[in-house]
Amino acid sequence: MEKPAERNASRRLPWVLLVLAAGLCLGLCLVVGVLPVAGFELWARERVYPGVRVGDVPLGGLSRPESQAALAEALGRRQGENVTLRYGERTWRTTWADLGLSYDTERLLAAAWAVGREGDLRQRLGEQWGALRRGHVVPLAVGTDRVRGLATLNGIARDVDRPAVNAELVIAGASMRATPSQIGQQVDVAATLDRLGEALLGGDSEVALIVKDVPPAIDDVGIVEARNSVARLLQGPVTVKFTERTWTYSRSLVLKTTEHAWTLTPEQIGAMIGFAQVKAADGRIVLQAQLGEQPVAAFVQDIAKKIDQPARDARFQHQASGALLPTVQSQEGRRVDVAEAVKAIVAAANSEQRTIALPVKLQKPAVAMEDMAQMGIKELVGQGVSYFTGSSSNRAFNIRLGAQRLSGAVIPPGAVASFNAIVGPVSAETGYQEGYAIRGDYTIKDVGGGICQVATTAFRAAFWAGLEIVERHPHSYRLSYYELGGQPLGLDATVYEPTVDLKFRNNTSAYLLIQTSVDTEKNLLIVSIYGTKPGWQVRLDGPRQENVVPHGPPLPDDTDSQLAAGVRRLVQPGVDGMDVTIVRTITQGGRVLRSDTFFTRYKATREQWVVGTKQ
16 A cells, blocks of 8 residues: 555656656747747848838848948939929920939938837837838938029029019100009929929929919009009199289389299109009008109209398488488398298199199398388487598598498397497408507507497497497507597497497387498598487586506507508507596486496507508
8 A cells, every 4th residue: 555655746747747848848949939030130130131122222131331332323323314394395404413412322221221120129020020021111312402402493493583573654754654564483493492302202304393473562453543643743734933022112112023933844743753662551562653852842942042032121321301211222031931832832733723822931121121111210319420530541441431331220129239240241351451450559450440430430329329338348548539529538449350349229219220421521430320319318427537557668660561661650659548437327307317337448558650661
């Protein structure tokens, strides 16, 4: 009888043998399966896996160099072929290379080589098995040198491209002609180059150019508004009118009117029309016609040259009868308002009303001839006198010229009279001669010497008329001319245009007329002021002389090239210096209206002679 242990051992033995047999069979199967796979992988290590193609070029089983050679032979032959570009009936023959197109063999070889070599083991084996069973096609890829390709296509495009033509209006004289628009065409070189790349991939050797229409910026509809505007502008002339009013005097005042007219003809208007492109509300570009402001302004400025003039005050002479005689006729100031005139002309050219009045800004002169009856210039108000005995001929000439230019000036009520403004510049160019004038401590030759005697006499007239003295400058030392005839010391005035002036205000209620007269026999200058007597009285107190300064020794002689050689002439005597005060009191009805003090500090002057050098 068997023991239990022996009986259990005998039962386990068949199971062990069975497991050993199964393990042995499995091992044999693994060996049989793995060895061929390992052998295949070892064989394909330096080859493209079987079943792999690039396009229609089989590379399976080929080494890398063999694959590269196969691609170069098959694809190089194709990309070396000519390609024909066509547009309509026109053709252009070129090469893929000139178009910058070629097969990217390096990229294609890399893609073929990568089949079955990427991912994990299961992915790699699956891809290898798929290529072996079904095949694996690497799509062709094209490399593009776009700079070269676009350059070639742009050269061809020059034969095809046609610019769009805008509709336009042409103005010739007073007529207008419309030119219709034309649609242009342009090769889309970028899209055509992309199409050529697809053609190389597909094996096509003829490719149609991609040409797109180019619409004009301004089509026929876009000039309709401008055409209507031009027709309106050219429908007739534009007339500019101006009525000139001028006062003249010939025994009596006469108002003369003169009609002026200037015309812009349709031909002139046509030459002034300009066009502009603008965006309409719907986004379209349309043409606009308008009358150019610059040429119209040039037309107006030509008119302004004939119309513009400064205001000019009248000048008068008070006659013994008391009547006023115009010696200088007044003139109204006129200035064409160019900007307003341009606006008016442009508006008229765009309307049915094609006549405008020229816009002119008028300025009435401060002293208008037509107002002389209301000026109140009827009697003597004040008068100044001075003598110029002993003056040189040049100095006497300058006194007469200055008096002439002062005479006739009219000062409105409240206005300030400026001696320099009335007389004007004093220079050789304005007719003055060389005389003697005070400069520093010397009396020297200067153009206009003697004009201060006219200013001194005018100052005296204003002084005795009781007018407000606004600006007065005394001489730096005493001059004997101004004391001749018993005239008081300290009643002189100097001027030196433009900085030193004599000014006085018309503080009466009427206009004032300055009138001069020169008596060449008596060497007498008179300045009279006419107006309406204000009813006041003028009193002079003084002159009070103080602080006398001795004049000192003579100055060295000076020379005078206009004086005969060796002749000596006294031009400045030695005179003591001093302070002089004059007080003017103006009263009316026993009441003091104002009191003015005129102070002068005269320097001491040393005797001065000139010696002639003229041969």
